[in-house]
Amino acid sequence: MSDPSVVAKAIDKAVNQKRPKTRYVIGFGAKPLIFLHSILPARCFDWIMMHAS
Structure with missing residues (x-):
């Protein structure tokens, strides 16, 4: 799991950019x-993601 501060920093960066990345x-x-x-x-990847946890 990622440190919450790393995730918060990325969210802050995305929110404050003029053109955020996808x-x-x-x-x-x-x-x-x-x-x-x-x-x-796409369907295969979606299936994997839905059954990952």
Whole structure:
């Protein structure tokens, strides 16, 4: 899990930018998930995310 201050800093950065990014890569496992999202079909990725926990 990510430290709450790291998440709060990213939210603050997104809120205060003129043109915020679509996604902010924060925390453990975020980069591999974005990689999976880029190579898997949308339905497959959604199924994995829904059944992850």
